[in-house]
Amino acid sequence: MSSLRALSVASEVFPLVKTGGLADVVGALPAALAAEGVEVRTMVPGYPAVMRGLDAAQPVHTFDHLHGGPARVLSGRAGALELMVLEAPHLFARAGNPYSGPGGSDWPDNGLRFAALARAAAAVALGDAGSWVPHVVHAHDWQAGLTAAYLHYANRPRPGTVMTVHNLAFQGQYPTDLLGTIGLPSHAMGVDGIEYYGSIGYLKAGLALSDRVTTVSPTYAAEVTTAEHGMGLDGVLRARAHGIDGILNGIDTDVWDPSTDAYLTSRYDAKHLPARAANKQALQRELGLPEQPDALLFGVVSRLTWQKGMDVLHELLPWMATQGMQVALLGSGDARLENAFREAARAHPGALGLVVGYDEGLAHRIQGGSDAVLVPSRFEPCGLTQLCALRYGALPVVARVGGLADTVVDANEMALAAKAGTGVQFSPVSRDGFGLALARTARLWRQRPTWRALQRRAMATDVSWSRPAAQYAALYRDVARGADGPARA
Secondary structure: OOOEEEEEEOOOEOOOEOOOHHHHHHHHHHHHHHOOOEEEEEEEEOOHHHHHHOEEEEEEEEEOOOOOOOEEEEEEEEOOEEEEEEEOHHHHOOOOOOOEOOOOOEOOOHHHHHHHHHHHHHHHHOOOOOOOOOOEEEEEOHHHOHHHHHHHOOOOOOOEEEEEEOOOOOOOEEOHHHHHHHOOOHHHOOOOOOEEOOEEEHHHHHHHHOOEEEEOOHHHHHHOOOOOOOOOOHHHHHOOOOOEEEOOOOOOOOOOOOOOOOOOOOOOOOOOHHHHHHHHHHHHHHOOOOOOOOOOEEEEEEEEOOOOOHHHHHHHHHHHHHOOOEEEEEEEEOHHHHHHHHHHHHHOOOOEEEEEOOOHHHHHHHHHHOOEEEEOOOOOOOOOHHHHHHHHOOEEEEEOOHHHHHHOOEOOHHHHHOOOOOEEEEOOOOHHHHHHHHHHHHHHHHOHHHHHHHHHHHHHOOOOOHHHHHHHHHHHHHHHHHOOOOOOO
């Protein structure tokens, strides 16, 4: 198997900077691809956390003036990750969230910031930043979407390009008066280029100009070509000559391993499920819930948004409290939902344990201590929470959409008879639909031998990067063969 070089371009990477699942994917995929003969370097912005974590950094390219100031591309490492970092203090030397300021609003220059990331990635891809030149450039989400545009309009031999959509709802649209500033030609502003409803569309550029487009699950790949789920880009996606590839995400099964997880009170595996009980008790204690082993404890690790169905969960909390159910909730997002859940926690102190924010350790403890994990998303490109839940034997209760439908086998009567279920699916995402799913989960919970069998099957599910990495490697090789960039080594 010949070696292939890939440049992955993203706005965040675990463990250096993370706001969601994108960072986990970008952080875990390089190691999985190495087993497939693919050498990955990851291009990320030089946020303070990235600069602190960067070792053995060497400058490989300099910009005298990049959207407001000088900048450098640094090659270095962070643990096992090989990184290409865009050091541009005027754009990225800001504390806190990588996308928004202290008040929660987007940084007003995000259009310039992520155009700079894409422009630097294109410089590396075109061989302007030293001897390491990729065969394939893999851009993730709108923040990297202009990478394909810079390569397309450079009119030079270039690597193959892949664009992955992690969430089509976030598209990156900016006014056309940025065009000259970001260094793209006027003829790029066409329907076949970067123009999107009179604006510059960063994600649209990646979708229209990349050689191949992927989403993070097969079902989502089909959904985004429909008017219902296409977010205004369904026409662009339907016009793709090669179609859309749906490749499921995996999780890092070394990081997410209940038998070795240092965040847990009690480590366990599928052969030692009774050891989970100590984690449940510890989680209840940590979140101020009554330490009742027979209370059905649901975990939630989620953004608190309409997309994630959190408004429906909030609506059902009073009923759940009357049923003796408990909820361990970790998340942040919409300020109105955050406040609504704070009020619910005060109103139902024995039913809802709430932490607003994000805590990596608590996320692990919720997976290791909850009986079931709730993911009632209205749309979900893939989802990682349910993959972690499967790994930890916390049965996922999920809406029948996107990657949730692809990864969880509904424990209906026929599935139970065939010994095939791993969780509960439901539709629609409404009070009644979700409520029926919770009631069905409670019935399964009361059937303890059945529940134990479901847990063991869930924990036997392959949620690693092994199969997805093989699919990405095959895609990369196909794209590289059709590119006019460097020949493969």
